[in-house]
Amino acid sequence: MAKFGGNEFTGFSVPLVFIDRYFLLEPTDPPLMSVFVLVNGKPEFEVLKNKAVGTSVSDAITTPPGIVTVSDKATQRFLYKVRPASETSVTFGKLDGEEVTAQITDKKIQVGGIKIQNNTFSGVMAGVVVDATGGVGIGARLPQAVVDLLRAS
Secondary structure, X not given: OEEEOOEEEEOOOOOXXXXXXXXXXXXXXXXXXXXXXXXXXXXXXXXXXXXXXXXXXXXXXXXXXXXXXXXXXXXXXXXXXXXXXXXXXXXXXXXXXXXXXXXXXOOOEEEOOEEEOOOEEEXXXXXXXXXXXXXEEEEEEOXXXXXXXXXXX
């Protein structure tokens, strides 16, 4: 069991998903964010414990203040940036060029105008899912490949 933003995750700890990217948060002080994407059914980390890694499908850089920015390798389009701190902030790029901001604090997970706090997610659930247009869903199932990976960890 893990607690993020006042929410309890039993079985898995995926508070955010964005365009098939899975954001994992370790509740340390400060929290550690890792992000992976499945490439040909295998996980590749774009961000590992707050550090830029990049993958075969993405480029990732870390700026001096520690902000990790990830872009699509083929198109160079901005995908997201992670600002790790006590209040982890993630900014997602939308297809139309606009941005959607998410925050994970010790009290809540907020994406755009949607705020979730004091909820329980049990089993194969992700907290908040953001799509390429900025649409937001809550409590989505994880693909079996992701479930298998998280079970093996």
